Amino acid sequence: MQANVLTAFIGNRQEKIKVFPTRKDVKPFRLDSKMLRRAFPFLVASAMVFTACSDGKEQKSENKDIKKDTTEVKAQTPEVTLEQVKWGKIYQQVVKQYGLDGLHDKIPLSVQEINELINTPQDVVPNDSNFNHLPASQENFWEIVKGGIAVVQDIQKDSTLSENIKQMYQQKTIEALSKINKAKWNNKEVDLNSYNTLHAFIFFEKLLKYQDDFEMIFHNKAGWIDEQKEFFGRYYQDHLDFEEQAKNYPGIELFAKALYANTERFIVEAKDSAYANALSNKMFEEWRCAQNISEENVCAYTDAEKSSYVNTTVYNNKRGYLVGISLDIDPKGQIETPDGLDYLPVGLIKMHEMQHILALAAKSYEKPEHNYIASEKSELNDLQGLNDNYVELGPTLYTLVYSDRVYKAINKIDRDSEVDYGVNIQVSNNSVPLGKIANWFGKMMEKYPSKSVDKILQKKEVLEQINAWGIDKHELPLMNMNNFEVSR
Numbered sequence: 351m352q353a354n355v356l357t358a359f360i361g362n363r364q365e366k367i368k369v370f371p372t373r374k375d376v377k378p379f380r381l382d383s384k385m386l387r388r389a390f391p392f393l394v395a396s397a398m399v400f401t402a403c404s405d406g407k408e409q410k411s412e413n414k415d416i417k418k419d420t421t422e423v424k425a426q427t428p429e430v431t432l433e434q435v436k437w438g439k440i441y442q443q444v445v446k447q448y449g450l451d452g453l454h455d456k457i458p459l460s461v462q463e464i465n466e467l468i469n470t471p472q473d474v475v476p477n478d479s480n481f482n483h484l485p486a487s488q489e490n491f492w493e494i495v496k497g498g499i500a501v502v503q504d505i506q507k508d509s510t511l512s513e514n515i516k517q518m519y520q521q522k523t524i525e526a527l528s529k530i531n532k533a534k535w536n537n538k539e540v541d542l543n544s545y546n547t548l549h550a551f552i553f554f555e556k557l558l559k560y561q562d563d564f565e566m567i568f569h570n571k572a573g574w575i576d577e578q579k580e581f582f583g584r585y586y587q588d589h590l591d592f593e594e595q596a597k598n599y600p601g602i603e604l605f606a607k608a609l610y611a612n613t614e615r616f617i618v619e620a621k622d623s624a625y626a627n628a629l630s631n632k633m634f635e636e637w638r639c640a641q642n643i644s645e646e647n648v649c650a651y652t653d654a655e656k657s658s659y660v661n662t663t664v665y666n667n668k669r670g671y672l673v674g675i676s677l678d679i680d681p682k683g684q685i686e687t688p689d690g691l692d693y694l695p696v697g698l699i700k701m702h703e704m705q706h707i708l709a710l711a712a713k714s715y716e717k718p719e720h721n722y723i724a725s726e727k728s729e730l731n732d733l734q735g736l737n738d739n740y741v742e743l744g745p746t747l748y749t750l751v752y753s754d755r756v757y758k759a760i761n762k763i764d765r766d767s768e769v770d771y772g773v774n775i776q777v778s779n780n781s782v783p784l785g786k787i788a789n790w791f792g793k794m795m796e797k798y799p800s801k802s803v804d805k806i807l808q809k810k811e812v813l814e815q816i817n818a819w820g821i822d823k824h825e826l827p828l829m830n831m832n833n834f835e836v837s838r
């Protein structure tokens with residue numbers, strides 16, 4: 351219901367009607383179209399900072415040394431207020447946090463460009479009200495971004511909103527604009543594939559859709575992961591690269607499917623859960639720190655026996671819906687399998703699901719050409735796109751390696767020895783012992799250290815071994831057999 355009202359509003363700004371029956375702090379109200387269309391500058395303080403940043407000789411090279419720009423600001427405007435310093439710092443923080451000055455082939459928007467965007471009256475009426483979370487083109491990207499800025503400009507005039515809320519809108523807008531990347535080789539155009547750019551697109555789309563519904567835009571609850579979390583989609587390009595390579599090895603998909611489907615890979619027994627949960631949580635914390643994931647509330651806790659959504663990541667990146675993932679974990683480590691409830695040490699569940707989130711695109715799987723299809727006509731909500739078998743391979747191998755380590759710790763077994771679990775992964779006429787797979791991938795993780803599991807999977811040695819385990823050995827004469835190791 352609310353979505354329909356807002357969609358109508360976006361299509362026609364003359365008829366602005368706000369209906370937020372669930373809001374406690376804001377009563378429903380109406381603003382006339384003249385007020386809406388009247389341009390006014392917002393972020394006066396930050397504008398001063400940004401103008402100073404891009405002043406004089408630094409103007410043409412503001413991207414090259416952002417730290418130097420900051421020094422220039424301080425030198426030129428010694429009497430800046432605390433407010434000015436605060437807004438200016440947001441840009442620096444985003445650039446630092448997201449490593450935007452360290453990207454090899456990309457550059458962030460400059461402070462001058464951001465300054466112009468936020469201070470220019472954005473009198474745009476977006477044509478695209480489909481909210482499918484994927485920019486179709488440069489024009490479409492800017493239409494959404496500028497439309498979102500217009501919303502924030504309007505909000506600054508809204509007398510019913512508190513100063514804190516207005517400030518939050520301002521701050522998040524600067525952050526989102528700071529995340530937009532351009533390719534170095536074509537710095538006129540935004541890099542529409544960059545996960546940072548996609549984060550920004552989603553944010554401005556949300557502004558358009560939810561306007562002054564603060565809760566919907568800044569949705570912040572335990573277990574909810576959306577574009578405001580830096581790690582959402584961080585390695586998705588690695589995953590796409592892996593899928594591209596894996597297509598050349600027919601055995602990989604077969605092996606991945608057989609491994610994931612085999613519920614006997616949950617080798618740690620529930621009777622050891624007290625120790626296993628504690629140890630695996632320690633492993634998860636180490637992994638989380640190594641990944642620079644600082645958020646504490648990435649998981650919510652749910653009872654597997656009561657909730658049908660436990661231990662699953664729910665992908666809400668459907669047209670018109672909030673973009674994000676709800677990560678609900680059973681604190682005891684229970685997981686749902688086709689055979690009922692099974693057990694996996696709880697820290698390893700978190701690690702596994704988080705790996706999916708790192709590799710998931712912060713965008714819709716719909717294609718750009720679907721952008722202007724009305725959502726009610728679209729049959730695209732059941733999204734096609736990534737291959738589930740490939741998506742599961744990295745996190746499942748990772749989970750297996752760590753499960754094997756937990757098992758060995760419980761049973762005081764040397765980390766390098768191969769445990770005979772009496773479980774084999776069967777593909778065609780190959781049968782590979784689970785303990786062997788765990789030891790082998792553990793070695794590959796050490797040999798090719800990477801924070802992104804899809805990068806490890808792309809190593810030639812890894813691709814070939816998994817393919818060899820997955821392919822029918824009678825087909826091997828067609829392939830290069832020299833590097834294959836087939837277990838029977």
Ligand SMILES: [Zn+2]
Nearest residue numbers: 702706742745
């Ligand atoms: Zn999974």
